[in-house]
Structure formats: structure tokens, C-alpha cells
Amino acid sequence: MTWRTATVVELHDETASARTLVLAINDWPGHVAGQHVDVRLTAADGYSAVRSYSIASAPSSDRRIEISVERLPNGEVSPYLTQQVMVGDELEVRGPIGRWFVWRPEQAMPIQLVAGGSGIVPLMAMIRSHASADSTAPFRLLYSVREPGATFYRDELRALSSRGDSLVVTYAYTRVTPKDWPRPAGRIDRELIASSMWPSNLRPSTYVCGPTSFVENATKFLIDTGHDRDRIRTERFGATGERK
Amino acid sequence: MAIISRGFSGRRSAAGAELPPGQYLTTDFPVLSAGPTPHIPLDRWEFTIDEGGNTLKRWDWKSFCELPTESITVDLHCVTRWSKLGTIWEGVSLDVLLAAVKTDLPYALFHSYGDYTTNLPLKDVVNKQAWIAFKYDGADLEPEHGGPARLLVPHLYLWKSAKWVKGMTLMPHDKPGFWENLGYHMYGDPWKEQRYSEE
Numbered sequence: 166m167t168w169r170t171a172t173v174v175e176l177h178d179e180t181a182s183a184r185t186l187v188l189a190i191n192d193w194p195g196h197v198a199g200q201h202v203d204v205r206l207t208a209a210d211g212y213s214a215v216r217s218y219s220i221a222s223a224p225s226s227d228r229r230i231e232i233s234v235e236r237l238p239n240g241e242v243s244p245y246l247t248q249q250v251m252v253g254d255e256l257e258v259r260g261p262i263g264r265w266f267v268w269r270p271e272q273a274m275p276i277q278l279v280a281g282g283s284g285i286v287p288l289m290a291m292i293r294s295h296a297s298a299d300s301t302a303p304f305r306l307l308y309s310v311r312e313p314g315a316t317f318y319r320d321e322l323r324a325l326s327s328r329g330d331s332l333v334v335t336y337a338y339t340r341v342t343p344k345d346w347p348r349p350a351g352r353i354d355r356e357l358i359a360s361s362m363w364p365s366n367l368r369p370s371t372y373v374c375g376p377t378s379f380v381e382n383a384t385k386f387l388i389d390t391g392h393d394r395d396r397i398r399t400e401r402f403g404a405t406g407e408r409k
Numbered sequence: 410m411a412i413i414s415r416g417f418s419g420r421r422s423a424a425g426a427e428l429p430p431g432q433y434l435t436t437d438f439p440v441l442s443a444g445p446t447p448h449i450p451l452d453r454w455e456f457t458i459d460e461g462g463n464t465l466k467r468w469d470w471k472s473f474c475e476l477p478t479e480s481i482t483v484d485l486h487c488v489t490r491w492s493k494l495g496t497i498w499e500g501v502s503l504d505v506l507l508a509a510v511k512t513d514l515p516y517a518l519f520h521s522y523g524d525y526t527t528n529l530p531l532k533d534v535v536n537k538q539a540w541i542a543f544k545y546d547g548a549d550l551e552p553e554h555g556g557p558a559r560l561l562v563p564h565l566y567l568w569k570s571a572k573w574v575k576g577m578t579l580m581p582h583d584k585p586g587f588w589e590n591l592g593y594h595m596y597g598d599p600w601k602e603q604r605y606s607e608e
Contacts (some may be wrong), residue, residue, distance in 0.1 A: 166528060166607045170412060186410060206414040214419050215431050241420045241433065255412045262605070264591040265443055377440040380551055384445035394445045395524070401440050 168205060169193065171258040173250055174229070179317040183283060184247040185221065185233045189257060194227045196220055198294035199267035199287045199372070202232065202260035206242055216242040217238035219400075220261065221287040221318075223293035230258075233317060235283040266372065266400045270298035274370055278306045278354075279360045279383045281375020285317050287400060288374055292332060296325055304332045305369075307361045309353050309379065314367075335361035355380075358386040366390035374400040429599035432492040439491055440553045444585065447523040447573050448552055456558070457576040458510050458543065465510040465579075468509035470557070473541075476501045481540055483563035485570075498561055500542030503534045514579035518586060519560055522573040525584035528595065529562065529569060531579070538564060541574060566597040566604070 175187035200220055207213040222231035235245040250256070268276065268291040276295075278288040285308055295304055309371070310316050316336070326334045337357055342350050363369040371392060373383045380401045388394050451470040458466045468476075481498040515535065520526045528546060533539065542561040543550050547550045550556030555572025567587050589595050594603040 166605055168411075192597060205411070206417045206419065207411040207419050208419050209413055211411070212419050212421065214433065217489060245417050249416050251415075254415060256414065257412055262592070266587075287452065367493075377553065388445060394447075397445050399442060399444055401442060403437070403439060 281379030284375030500540035
């Protein structure tokens with residue numbers, strides 16, 4: 166797999182700590198929703214650091230991809246990508262990578278997506294791919310965020326979910342809710358999974374992405390509410406909470 | 410020739426820490442799994458060695474716990490680029506398990522609860538290179554890290570160290586497992602940066 170030159174053509178902030186980078190890559194071979202890329206930064210003395218980022222954009226023919234990067238407090242690459250990089254800069258990118266946590270427009274069955282925090286990114290690629298392919302597969306998204314201001318893609322999700330019933334979005338706020346929100350702030354629970362996801366007898370395919378403890382909880386509630394574990398795909402990031 | 414990233418200096422790893430190419434040091438213990446974490450009651454746990462259809466040896470949890478164990482301190486290297494140094498495990502060496510069977514077959518496919526599989530040459534799991542580990546850092550191995558027991562093959566990328574392991578099938582030829590079928594390298598040597606099958 167070769168390293169390709171990517172030119173930063175657009176930047177915009179998703180939240181106070183996350184930024185989307187639009188990258189133009191002349192020889193981009195195309196991707197499938199859910200895949201990721203390796204991004205390599207190189208210092209003047211040759212030292213380099215590589216991290217993987219999920220692609221946020223739908224497959225398209227314009228040789229561009231978007232990645233959305235959350236700044237990690239002690240990160241090495243994410244502070245650079247969210248604070249230092251400028252339009253016109255060149256980065257090195259390799260990919261696309263991953264053939265497991267992917268959704269293709271040929272998949273016609275109901276889909277449920279469960280996102281925790283920046284785990285929305287690969288799921289957003291699926292939602293965008295679904296919209297751009299005019300897929301009739303019904304999608305449901307349960308999106309857990311700390312507070313309203315931590316929501317990625319808020320306006321776009323609102324627009325896509327108001328275009329009929331092919332995408333239904335449910336938000337869960339873990340720390341602070343919007344005013345008059347019916348559910349108190351708190352982690353996702355079994356009731357929320359049961360009310361926001363498809364009935365298990367429809368045999369939906371499920372994609373869960375988020376921090377480890379979030380994914381452990383979400384998959385447990387999904388299995389508890391009758392969903393087939395073989396139809397649940399996961400992508401986790403970060404450490405387990407319990408151990409240092 | 411790499412493109413220099415304007416203004417990037419990076420954070421070099423701690424003095425003296427030598428990592429495989431493209432890895433960074435973490436003190437966390439990240440979790441990567443393709444699906445839900447299986448929870449296996451110990452009274453249903455077993456580990457088998459078979460030749461495909463023909464079971465050569467089977468242990469239940471009780472008989473497995475009677476085997477001699479070793480304390481293992483090793484570095485871990487995950488294909489998602491984190492490395493964690495000096496991790497402490499307790500487990501049963503594959504040398505002990507394989508001493509119970511007679512085979513000339515050169516490859517193994519390890520399989521797990523939750524249907525995960527990964528392939529390894531037999532020469533990579535003998536001679537004190539691989540263990541079935543059931544304790545991490547002095548405590549029972551937590552389910553999300555592969556408990557009750559996982560394979561530990563620290564000289565290869567960590568996806569080879571199958572979580573929730575339940576058996577190994579000995580084979581005359583190499584055969585890709587789960588990630589190996591999805592574009593990851595058949596062997597996975599971190600020092601040669603064998604991440605993907607295309608390289």
C-alpha cells in the first residue's frame with residue numbers, strides 16, 4: 166500500500182475540540198463507508214508519526230475524502246491536525262484500510278448505528294453513503310454525546326433525518342441535555358436501546374463505534390434486547406476505564 | 410521522499426524505548442475487537458487441539474488450571490500502532506499443551522468463542538514463544554481483554570494473540586484467519602511492519 170500526497174483543501178470545526186479536514190488526493194482509489202486511512206506527519210529531521218482516522222465522507226468520484234479528528238489531551242498527531250494544519254498544506258495518506266466495519270449500498274436490510282462521541286465518524290460515512298446512493302435500507306442512529314455542543318454534523322444530521330423516514334436519529338446526552346429534553350442526562354441504557362433501535366425480529370445489521378466502555382455497554386444491551394451477536398460489528402477506541 | 414509537515418516536531422518516545430517502526434508508546438491498554446465481547450462461564454470453557462475433525466486433546470477449566478503456569482513479562486505491539494511495554498501475564502505455555510499431542514503438521518488456526526480465528530505457523534508458538542494467558546497484572550483476565558483466557562504471542566502483532574481462545578486446529582498448509590481474510594498480513598511481524606497483506 167503506497168503513501169499518497171493529500172492536499173488540505175478545506176477545514177472546519179465540528180466542535181470546540183474536533184475539526185474536519187477535506188483532503189484532495191489525486192490518485193485516490195476510492196473507498197467504502199466505514200474504512201479508515203493512515204495519516205503520516207514528518208518532522209524536519211525525518212521523525213514521523215502515523216495515526217489512523219476514519220473517513221467521514223461518502224464514496225465519491227471527486228478524489229476527495231474528509232476526516233474528522235478529535236483532539237486528544239496528550240495526543241501527538243491530533244493536536245497538529247486540529248490546530249496547526251492550514252489549507253494548502255500537504256499530508257501523507259495511505260488507504261483505504263479495513264474491510265470489516267463497512268457498509269455498502271447493496272446492503273438492503275435495516276441498519277442500526279450506535280455512536281459514542283467521535284465514534285460517529287465512520288457511521289456518518291455510512292449515513293452519507295446511504296443518502297448519496299438513494300438507498301432504501303432504513304437507517305436508525307443512536308448517537309450518545311456528552312453535551313449538545315459536542316455533537317458532530319448536527320445540521321447535516323437534522324437535514325438528512327427530515328427527508329422522510331429513511332434515517333431516524335435519537336440523541337442521548339451523558340452530561341448536559343438541551344433545555345426541556347425528555348430524558349435526563351445519563352449513559353445509554355437498555356430502555357433507550359430498546360426504544361431507539363429496530364425490533365430484533367427485523368434482523369437488522371448493527372454497527373457500534375465509540376470508546377471501549379461505551380461499546381461494551383451498547384453491545385450488552387443490544388444482546389439483552391434480543392439482537393443476534395453475529396450481526397453486530399464493533400469498532401472501539403481508547404483504553405478500558407478500569408485500569409490505569 | 411516524505412513530505413515535511415510544516416511546524417510538526419512530534420513527541421519522541423521515552424529515552425531508550427525501542428519500538429517497532431510506526432508504533433507509539435501507550436500506558437493505556439486499548440481494546441480492539443470486531444464484535445461484542447463474549448462472556449464465557451468457566452464451567453463451559455474448554456480448550457481443544459484437533460487436526461480438523463479429529464480431536465487430539467481437550468482440557469476443561471479445571472484440568473487446564475492444573476497445568477504448570479509461567480509468569481510472562483512482554484511488550485505488546487498492536488497493528489493500530491500502539492505498543493505497551495513490560496506487560497505482566499500468567500499463563501500456560503503452548504509447549505506444555507503441545508507436549509500432550511503428537512503432530513508433524515506445520516500450521517495452526519486458533520479459534521475463539523465469538524468465532525474469531527487467526528493463523529500461525531507452529532514454529533511460532535513453540536519454544537517459549539506463546540502462552541494461553543489467564544491473568545493480567547496479577548488479576549483474572551477481564552472479558553474485554555480476552556478473559557477467561559487468551560492466546561499470547563507477543564512477538565507478532567497483537568491480533569494474532571486471539572482473545573477468548575478455545576482451541577487450535579493443526580493444518581498441513583497455512584490458511585488465513587479472520588483479519589488475514591480481510592487484508593491483514595498472514596504473518597504480522599511488527600519489526601518488519603507486516604501490517605497489511607499488500608506489503
